[in-house]
Amino acid sequence: MKSLSERYVPLVVSVGQVVIFPYYILWLKEASLTFTLFTWFFASFSFSAAMGYRLFQAGKKPANSYIPYIYLGVGCVYILVGNIRSSFEVLPYMALLFQVILGFLQGYHHAWHIEQNAYRLHAINHYLLVGVIMVGLSFVKIISPIIFITTFGAILFICGIGLIFMKKEDRAVSN
Amino acid sequence: MLKPSLINNNKQVIHKNPWFLGFVVCIFVVFVSLNIPIEKRKYGLSQSNLTTDYAGLLPERIERIVKVGDRTELQKMVKEANEKGHHISIAGLQHSQGGHTYYKDSVVLDMKTFNKVLEIDKQHKTIKVESGATWEDVQEAIQPYGLALKVTQSQSIFTIGGSLSVNAHGRDIRSGPMAGTVRGMTILTPTGEIKTVTRNDSEEWMKYVFGGYGLFGVILDVTLELTENDVYIIHTEELKTNEYEAYFEKLLRNDDASMHYARVSVAPNSFLNEMYVIDYLNTGKKDHQTPLKKERGARIGKLALDIGRQGGVLEDLFWENQKLLIKSLDGDKITRNNAMRGNSVFMEFTKPGRVEVLQEFFIPVEQYEEYISDLKRFLPANDNNDDFKIHNITVRYAAKDDYTYLNYAKEDMFGLVILIQHGLKEKEINNAKAIIQGWTDLTLKHGGVYYLPYYPYQTKEQFRKSYPKWEKFHEEKLKRDPKVVFQNIFYEYYF
Ligand SMILES: Cc1cc2nc3c(=O)[nH]c(=O)nc-3n(C[C@H](O)[C@H](O)[C@H](O)COP(=O)(O)OP(=O)(O)OC[C@H]3O[C@@H](n4cnc5c(N)ncnc54)[C@H](O)[C@@H]3O)c2cc1C
Numbered sequence: 001m002k003s004l005s006e007r008y009v010p011l012v013v014s015v016g017q018v019v020i021f022p023y024y025i026l027w028l029k030e031a032s033l034t035f036t037l038f039t040w041f042f043a044s045f046s047f048s049a050a051m052g053y054r055l056f057q058a059g060k061k062p063a064n065s066y067i068p069y070i071y072l073g074v075g076c077v078y079i080l081v082g083n084i085r086s087s088f089e090v091l092p093y094m095a096l097l098f099q100v101i102l103g104f105l106q107g108y109h110h111a112w113h114i115e116q117n118a119y120r121l122h123a124i125n126h127y128l129l130v131g132v133i134m135v136g137l138s139f140v141k142i143i144s145p146i147i148f149i150t151t152f153g154a155i156l157f158i159c160g161i162g163l164i165f166m167k168k169e170d171r172a173v174s175n
Numbered sequence: 176m177l178k179p180s181l182i183n184n185n186k187q188v189i190h191k192n193p194w195f196l197g198f199v200v201c202i203f204v205v206f207v208s209l210n211i212p213i214e215k216r217k218y219g220l221s222q223s224n225l226t227t228d229y230a231g232l233l234p235e236r237i238e239r240i241v242k243v244g245d246r247t248e249l250q251k252m253v254k255e256a257n258e259k260g261h262h263i264s265i266a267g268l269q270h271s272q273g274g275h276t277y278y279k280d281s282v283v284l285d286m287k288t289f290n291k292v293l294e295i296d297k298q299h300k301t302i303k304v305e306s307g308a309t310w311e312d313v314q315e316a317i318q319p320y321g322l323a324l325k326v327t328q329s330q331s332i333f334t335i336g337g338s339l340s341v342n343a344h345g346r347d348i349r350s351g352p353m354a355g356t357v358r359g360m361t362i363l364t365p366t367g368e369i370k371t372v373t374r375n376d377s378e379e380w381m382k383y384v385f386g387g388y389g390l391f392g393v394i395l396d397v398t399l400e401l402t403e404n405d406v407y408i409i410h411t412e413e414l415k416t417n418e419y420e421a422y423f424e425k426l427l428r429n430d431d432a433s434m435h436y437a438r439v440s441v442a443p444n445s446f447l448n449e450m451y452v453i454d455y456l457n458t459g460k461k462d463h464q465t466p467l468k469k470e471r472g473a474r475i476g477k478l479a480l481d482i483g484r485q486g487g488v489l490e491d492l493f494w495e496n497q498k499l500l501i502k503s504l505d506g507d508k509i510t511r512n513n514a515m516r517g518n519s520v521f522m523e524f525t526k527p528g529r530v531e532v533l534q535e536f537f538i539p540v541e542q543y544e545e546y547i548s549d550l551k552r553f554l555p556a557n558d559n560n561d562d563f564k565i566h567n568i569t570v571r572y573a574a575k576d577d578y579t580y581l582n583y584a585k586e587d588m589f590g591l592v593i594l595i596q597h598g599l600k601e602k603e604i605n606n607a608k609a610i611i612q613g614w615t616d617l618t619l620k621h622g623g624v625y626y627l628p629y630y631p632y633q634t635k636e637q638f639r640k641s642y643p644k645w646e647k648f649h650e651e652k653l654k655r656d657p658k659v660v661f662q663n664i665f666y667e668y669y670f
Contacts, residue, residue, distance in 0.1 A: 033212060040207045047203055051196035058193050088525040092211045100204060
């Protein structure tokens with residue numbers, strides 16, 4: 001169980017983030033109206049990621065208990081992105097909010113991830129997997145980005161929920 | 176004070192303090208939020224996608240866009256189009272709403288880049304300017320000389336070529352039609368000649384080019400008459416709609432009154448009963464210094480309008496608020512240039528499946544009261560549950576114009592500018608068409624007409640009744656542009 005949560009789920013998350021990135025970018029570009037705004041949205045992501053990263057470092061360890069909620073949060077954002085039907089009036093504001101939340105959660109997750117023993121093991125697998133999946137996706141032309149984003153969001157959401165239950169079980173067993 | 180964090184060998188590093196980072200994120204988010212543009216719609220010329228205008232209702236594929244810069248090249252292009260049978264359309268800032276600026280597979284001249292101020296004659300109070308310049312460009316050039324425009328629309332966001340091609344009107348009540356403020360101009364005729372024309376020209380080009388909707392060649396440059404940048408005192412007053420005619424007659428007799436407009440209530444409780452007027456009265460002072468005002472408070476203005484857009488009680492609330500706001504302007508001073516720079520960004524509306532459009536109906540001044548009474552019977556006071564909604568009606572004065580051919584002011588008229596919202600489903604568009612056609616019939620019954628720069632909800636029949644000189648206009652078009660080089664959707668629809 002532990003190897004699942006520490007080895008495979010972070011790999012799924014980090015590979016998934018990269019794979020989903022081009023699709024998410026398409027959505028973000030649409031929502032950001034101008035190039036300037038597009039770059040500012042990235043800046044807010046980055047500032048927020050710095051905060052998330054730092055908050056993990058500054059927090060009392062072990063902070064593993066929060067990780068499932070991070071997956072849950074990122075999953076929710078992607079599901080929302082995939083399903084949002086709001087008008088152009090509010091879309092840029094939503095995009096900004098999503099960028100801040102995603103940045104924070106990703107920064108936090110990354111700070112946690114690099115402290116895990118499996119992190120180095122992941123690196124090679126991560127790059128190879130991303131390469132293979134990307135080549136694979138280049139052949140899939142019909143499905144809309146929204147479906148990918150929602151699916152990835154749902155996977156993260158399920159991972160988050162699964163890990164929360166596992167943690168509860170672990171605690172029950174050790175009690 | 177922020178407490179710097181202690182890391183890296185106890186060195187104090189403020190930028191790694193979580194509080195500091197949180198602060199940066201908050202500030203940045205506020206900054207970005209405030210800079211998200213209010214205008215979110217993507218409309219206009221496009222080579223890769225379909226081209227539209229401000230209303231976005233008539234998407235069409237065009238052949239290509241030519242950014243105008245050089246007269247000789249333009250001339251060559253027009254001659255070539257005559258030889259090869261191509262169509263050319265002309266686009267300014269594309270605030271017209273009925274496909275006036277493009278046509279299927281046409282070459283579209285983007286005039287925005289043709290915008291140099293060529294000459295300012297302070298002594299004779301004139302400016303010579305290329306036609307792609309906006310009123311804003313002109314105001315920026317003349318304001319330091321203490322000069323101002325004679326006639327513009329209520330906002331300064333339009334190009335000069337586009338404004339003259341619809342023979343626009345605005346808040347000025349003394350200078351007559353916009354066409355009358357042009358001393359001379361250079362045009363590129365449909366057969367490719369460059370001509371300098373004046374009002375007394377025997378060929379009468381001006382008569383057709385003004386209000387000619389880009390069908391009689393390209394306006395290259397224009398020499399406009401200017402006036403002093405007078406300082407006005409604002410007078411506002413609340414009226415009943417049946418008091419307006421008398422009020423306006425009195426205002427016209429007041430020599431100090433230079434500019435004026437009014438707004439009629441479309442809120443359910445006071446629907447077409449209440450209105451307020453805004454007059455600009457000359458103080459006799461001139462201004463050389465006051466900077467041109469920028470649009471401020473657009474986000475708040477938009478929020479207020481969005482509340483009004485909800486209809487019902489909220490529209491009543493919006494109207495009460497507007498009255499308070501207008502009352503607060505009473506007694507303020509403003510320069511002529513600034514009085515011609517009404518706000519526009521706050522009107523921005525973006526909702527998938529819906530559109531906001533303008534229509535304008537002109538009505539002889541002495542018919543106003545009867546017209547409003549008839550209108551009250553024709554329109555529902557509360558359109559909260561209807562698809563077709565009216566959000567605003569402003570009134571301006573348009574002095575008689577017997578110079579141009581497609582003239583809307585056959586006598587002194589009030590122009591009622593209506594801001595309408597409706598859905599984009601076929602049924603909803605047809606419903607809007609039916610209402611606007613009914614409204615147009617009512618206007619015609621009172622000796623009025625509708626304005627042509629907007630979406631053509633009206634029938635061809637209604638066009639012909641409104642503009643009885645259309646035949647002569649058409650005849651001249653075919654005579655002066657036999658190959659129909661200058662073409663647009665507006666022309667195709669009506670002629
Ligand atoms: C929010 C709003 C407020 C408005 N307020 C007013 C108002 O107060 N008073 C009023 O009268 N009108 C008003 N209008 C209508 C407006 O004046 C016209 O739509 C005007 O044509 C807009 O100028 P433009 O530069 O956008 O012209 P465009 O829409 O680009 O062009 C309009 C017409 O002019 C032709 N044209 C453009 N440039 C040239 C050129 N150089 N040579 C020859 N033909 C050319 C085009 O082919 C087209 O037929 C308003 C419109 C909007 C959207």
